[in-house]
Amino acid sequence: MDRIPILKFGNALLVTIQVDMHDRLATALEEDLTAKIVAYGARGVLIDISALEIVDSFIGRMLDNIAAVSRILDADTVVVGMRPAVAITLVELGLSLTGVKTALNVERGMALIQARLQTSESEDADVED
Amino acid sequence: MPTLRTDRLEIRSSDDVVRVRQMARAMALETGLGLVDQTKIITAASELARNMLDYGGGGLVLAEVLEQPGRRGLRLTFEDKGPGIADVEAALKDGFTTGKGMGLGLGGAKRLSNEFSIDSRPGAGTKVVIARWK
Numbered sequence A: 001m002d003r004i005p006i007l008k009f010g011n012a013l014l015v016t017i018q019v020d021m022h023d024r025l026a027t028a029l030e031e032d033l034t035a036k037i038v039a040y041g042a043r044g045v046l047i048d049i050s051a052l053e054i055v056d057s058f059i060g061r062m063l064d065n066i067a068a069v070s071r072i073l074d075a076d077t078v079v080v081g082m083r084p085a086v087a088i089t090l091v092e093l094g095l096s097l098t099g100v101k102t103a104l105n106v107e108r109g110m111a112l113i114q115a116r117l118q119t120s121e122s123e124d125a126d127v128e129d
Numbered sequence B: 001m002p003t004l005r006t007d008r009l010e011i012r013s014s015d016d017v018v019r020v021r022q023m024a025r026a027m028a029l030e031t032g033l034g035l036v037d038q039t040k041i042i043t044a045a046s047e048l049a050r051n052m053l054d055y056g057g058g059g060l061v062l063a064e065v066l067e068q069p070g071r072r073g074l075r076l077t078f079e080d081k082g083p084g085i086a087d088v089e090a091a092l093k094d095g096f097t098t099g100k101g102m103g104l105g106l107g108g109a110k111r112l113s114n115e116f117s118i119d120s121r122p123g124a125g126t127k128v129v130i131a132r133w134k
């Protein structure tokens, strides 16, 4: 079975979705990501969907699930590169992706993850003081 | 109303949902729909095909490029011989699901289309027709 590659990118994981997602691929990605977050102690997950021509409720649910599981494992999920036509369509579909953070591109998504890491580290420091 | 082109696809597995998106895309291009309209009708097609698969036991999708004086459109018909929907009005509401979904597909497909009609009776199957005009 084919799988979507997951790359280590600093303290985060980067997934670039390049194919039209079918169900088995979505399920495999959720499982693989969960295992890799734990294995690498990753603090963030970047999911690049710039190649996706549509996001339907099935793919939306997958993104939400990944974000929810990552959060429990102490990693932030940022979906990057959503096409404008996809964003417009998602709103009309009624999919709010409330649990998912978004950024324009991989660089900005990475910056978002690092910024959140820094605030949470300084908060930890405050508690220790 | 002249039909410029037709295509059809049987939905039997989740791979067919991917195929229906490809068919809808090709036909939307043929219709001359803009990028946002293409995206909307492909997304609606994906939702309705998945519903047929999840709840209707699979079915048939018919795609037609239509021409009327002054405009072109893409019409998609989703027909299954499944159990049907007992309360169509309830099923159209966001958040209503009898499965593990979010209950967005049917209402969302309606919002993403210029025309939407549904005919479903328990035991008789479900037929949904959507259209998007240029």
Ligand SMILES: Nc1ncnc2c1ncn2[C@@H]1O[C@H](COP(=O)(O)OP(=O)(O)OP(=O)(O)O)[C@@H](O)[C@H]1O
Residues within 6 Å of the ligand: A057, A058, B047, B051, B052, B055, B056, B080, B082, B083, B084, B085, B091, B092, B096, B097, B098, B099, B100, B101, B102, B103, B104, B105, B106, B107, B126
């Ligand atoms: N073709 C069909 N045959 C029988 N029942 C259907 C069919 N399509 C939809 N339904 C019923 O209507 C309900 C609402 O459908 P809808 O697509 O809005 O939500 P969902 O499929 O449950 O979730 P989502 O689409 O958000 O993943 C379904 O849960 C199902 O009970």
Ligand SMILES: [Mg+2]
Residues within 6 Å of the ligand: B047, B050, B051, B101, B104, B105, B106
């Ligand atoms: Mg649905």
